[in-house]
Amino acid sequence: MAPASWLPVSRASPFSLANIPFGVISTAASHSPRPATVIGDHVIDLKVFAEKGGFSRLEQIRDHLSVFSKPNLNSFAALGQPAHVSVRCFLQEVFSETTSCPEVLRDNMALRQEVIVPLKDTVSHLPLEIGDYTDFFAGINHAFTVGSLFRGPQNALQPNYKHLPVGYHSRASSVVVSGTPVRRPWGQILTNPAAEPKIPTFSPSRRLDIELELGAFVCSANPLGQPVPVDQAVQSIFGYVLMNDWSARDLQTWEYVPLGPFNAKNFATTISPWIVLPEALKPFATVGIENDTKLLPYLQESNSKNQYDISLRVQLSTMGI
Structure with a gap:
């Protein structure tokens, strides 16, 4: 139960005295x-x-x-x-x-x-000036769903998925605060993927997708080339925001081979304006889904409660609603 404040706070408000983002x-x-x-x-x-x-x-x-x-x-x-x-x-x-x-x-x-x-x-x-932005493929259910779109259920997860953090660097300058209008991207798509030869067409995306994610801001730098031990990594976190990783799936299926996401993933990333500190999320720390693959020693954490039990929900409204 959140502590009481002399400044009125509705029970429905996410900004109780227990938060302070x-x-x-x-x-x-x-x-x-x-x-x-x-x-x-x-x-x-x-x-x-x-x-x-x-x-x-x-x-x-x-x-x-x-x-x-x-x-x-x-x-x-x-x-x-x-x-x-x-x-x-x-x-x-x-x-x-x-x-x-x-x-x-x-x-x-x-x-x-x-x-x-x-x-x-x-x-x-935008709460911080963002110098770099790395997108991680952290959720196994999400990774399986997206992998199935591109490679089918049998090959949805790549062999490395359960061994290391899978991620890529995206465009930091495209990160915008929630409420900023996002323009539908144009790019090359295959209107008929089964046709031969495979000739793309230049078109606005017809398969615009959203991904509800959790974003983390890092508050301390490490010397170039000097890794941060996994058990000390949490001390470098400033706080967390909700994030929408916009995706143009039809552009992505054509351009992601062999080097990964490009225009399909870097045209916009929306984050919530209020950064929640790790201290506020401590009560929600929990033991996450167990990895059935043994990690290499440098990735093994001593703290088993290294994930947060947070319920997230998406409400989608179209122009006709």
């Missing part, structure tokens, strides 16, 4: 993008909160307040997980119904008017 917003009063968090139907402007002394009691962040004046969350993410956790915990305490520091915001009406903004009155932006 981070994003980037702008408003009609200030068009400059800046960091924020959200509780219920209200956004907390962290730039103003920091400038007005809201974090003065949080010693760990006191020398890094400038991160909340940036147009994205990169600088905040680079502070590392201990800083993220301390800011999240402090904000939970500030907004707790039984807060030990009511003077910071609950009883400070002037500051409340400056930092608390209705969510409906804000514009969400």
